[in-house]
Amino acid sequence: MNNSLASTISDFLKMHSPFSNLSVDELETISLSISVLSLDKNETLFKIGDELHNKFYVVASGLMHISLIADAEETLIDKPSVGEVFGLRPFFAKNNYATTAKAIQDSIIYAIPVAVFKPIIAKNTVVLDFLLQNFASSSSDTSENLGGNQSTDGGKSYETPNEIQFFQALEYNKNPLLVSGDETIQNVAQKMTDSLLGCALVHHQNIPLGIVTDVDLRKKVATGRFYITALTNKIMSAPVITVPENTSLAEAQLLMLQNNITHLCVTVDGTDKTAIVGVISQQDLIFAQASNPGVLIKEIKRAPNSAELHNIRLKFEEFIQNSIQKKIPLSHIHTIAGEVNNALIKRAIDLVILDLGSPPVRFSWFSIGSQGRKEQLLFTDQNSFLVYEDVAFDKNQIVKDYFLRLANKVVEILEKVGYSANSNKYTASNPEYCKSFSEWSEQFSGWILKPGDKSNEISTLFFDYEIAYGSIEIEEQLNDVVFDRLENAKKFLAYLGAETLKRPAPLTFFKQFNIEEEGIHKELFDIKNRAILHLVDAARVLILSHKVKGINNTFLRFKQLAMIEPKYAEIYLNAAEAFVVLAKIRTKEGLKNNSNGQYILLEELSKSDREKLKNALAPMRELEEIIKNKFQLTYFM
Structure with a gap:
């Protein structure tokens, strides 16, 4: 690769995590090793069952869809966009791909050799932490993605902790299989099979001597190098790598990467001179990172009714609270x-x-608003719309009646779960928002080409859509319609910009918080309408002006804007951090008061949170100036 291209790639990578944590020399080494791939729309990079590549990937331009097969249904689990990494399985698992990666737009992909990157993460825990979180959070069902059953090497399922355990000591198998080096390979293999374990520790008087794994059996016995009648000490790996009982996930993963192994022996003091107390497997690491959400999703899939779904949602509130207390990144x-x-x-x-009964035609259910942006942590309103395939005119009413019945029942169930149907009825149960694809195409075209016909809620909700159920093809077709119309939509973007500037001010002329002066929320601060939605609206209109698909989340929109418009990068990055601060304060208050967190009694905030809240309002004035200049808002003023 020529140095000019490598320099361009290096400049791109250093703007994105985790590469922003690397040195100049490390970035240069990586950039020189990268292959540049060009994928056409709908082209597959890898699919379920393919052998693992010796590379992982970064989206340089375009958009990818990562999907898996769950319960005989293809499920979208991730949508990597520009700057995001994917295909990390070669780092953390040994079996074949459990997901499919397909380009949804014409895309340019950087392929980074795993062998080049491993030495870097072996000495950089920040980068390792990022990759672990990314892999775990993009693996919707961890046990399925690892290609095994729900048990780890200890034969137990991690279904109890209500927290992310990444920053805690690991759970591991405290009853490992112990064997003697004088036993035959056949005998040990049978014990491993009977115990459903992937390894056996070879010991003498409970002091570790070595380890035999299923990999050893495949590579050393199945290939004919050793007979099954040979002694186990002939094929064991020695010395075994040992760790103390309080080893963290990051420490364990680091040792596995450094030594290219899949198991660690836990001893009393972490050396091979003291007694064995357990074994940590590679699967334990992934379960520790993401088991709890994965278990909840499994429970959701089995839930027989709305009452059980409500109970699961309450469990997830505990997860959110614990995660915030442990300072897990809010974006995660x-x-x-x-x-x-x-x-x-x-x-x-x-x-x-x-x-x-089965739907008469294909359809898609879209979440909009905070759900569509994946920013909903509390029990807030549900907002949605439904799109079904076009049918002959004489059949349209029959088909629509089916989907309206479906939508009404779904909304009722979600209300029982805890998501109230909003007072404005922006839900799929409203006939106005349950329509055929052609009707929705006309609807979005009308909103864009004739702005101002609807209130600000339209732009707030319907242009932050995310498919939650149904046909991905319908979502792609809807994207094509919306972004085609945006090509000539200066008036619409100016309208959105003007509406953004109409939000009520968070501070008075004298820089005091603007609290409610009357009504049931008197003397409370409306953090949603006076703070958070300023940032949400600004991020939306700015990202739409650049025709960027696939990024709905406000934090990620500002991050993307910082790369697209370098001259405003500092403002956009400050706005991204401000959004995180505001969202965290709202969530903490909502959990504390069992509410949606919208209205806050400022006197109850800690001095630190009050200061953080006021500082988070600072980028809003600069965003207003950008919007005024960019969209020439005298047209609407």
Whole structure:
């Protein structure tokens, strides 16, 4: 690769995590090793069952869809866009791909050799942490993605902790299989099979001597190098790598990467001179990172009714609270919450279809608003719309009646789960928002070409859509319509910009918080309308002006804008951080008061949170100036 191209790639990578944590020399080494791939729309990079590549990937341009087969249904679990990594399985698992990666747009992909990157993450725990979280959060069902059953090497399922355990000591098998080096390979292999374990520790008086894994059996015995009648000490790996009992996930993963192994022996003091107390497997690491959301999603899929779904959603509130207390990045919590919310919606729809019978045509259920942006952590309003395939005119009413019955029942179930149907009725149960594809195409075209016909809620809700259930093809076709119309939509973008500037000010002329002066929320601060939605609206209109698909989340929109418009990068990055601060304060207050967190009694905030809240309002004035200049808002003023 020529140095000019490598330099361009290096400049791109250093703007994105985890590459922003690397040195100049490390970035240069990586950039020189990268292969540049060009994928056409709908072209597959890898699919379920393919052998693992010796590379992982970064989206340089375009958009990918990562999907898996769950319960005989193809499920979208991730949508990597520009700057995001995917295909990390070669780092953390040994079996074949459990997902399919397909380009949804013409895309340019950077392929990074795993062998080049491994030495870097072996000495950089920040990068390792990022990759682990990314892999776990994009693996919707961890046990299926690892290609095994729900048990780890200890034969137990991690279904109890209500927290992300990445920053804690690991759970591991405390009853490992112990064998003697004088036993035959056949005898040890039989014990491993009977115990459903992937390894056996070779010991003498409970002191570790070595380890035999299923990999050893495949490579050394199945290939004919050793007979099954040979002694186990002939094929064991020695010395075994040992760790103490309080080893963290990051420490364990680092040792596995450094030594290219899949198991660690836990001893009393972490050396091979003291007694064995357990074994940590590679699967334990992945379960520790993402088991809890994965278990909740499994429970959701099995839930027989709305009452059980409500109980699961309450469990997830505990997860959110614990995650915030442990300072888990809010962007990570939002990602997981989005998957759990989607799983609840999917199960509600599945339950209704079981009752009503199969749909007459294909359809898609879209979440909009905070659910569509994957920013919903609390029990707030549900917002949605439904699109079904076009049918002959004489059949349209019959088909629509079916989907309206379905939507009404789904909305009822979700209300029982805890998501109230909003007072404005922006839900698929409203006939106005349950329509055929052609009708929706006309609707979005009208909103874009004739702005101002509807209130600001339209732009707030319907242009932050995310498919929650149904046909991905319908979503792609809808994207094509919307972004085609945006090519000549200066008036529409100016309208959105003007509406953004109409939001009520968060501070008074004297820089004091603008609290409610009357009504049931008197003397409370409306953090949603006076703060958060300023940032949400600004990010939306700015990202739409650049025709960027696939990025709905406000935090990620500002991050993307910082790359697209470098001269405003500092403002956009400050806005991204401000959004995180505001969302965290709202979530903490909502959990504390069992509310949606919209209205806050400022006197109850800590001095630190009050200061953070005021500082988070600072980027809003600069965003207003950008919007005024960019969209020439005198047209509407």
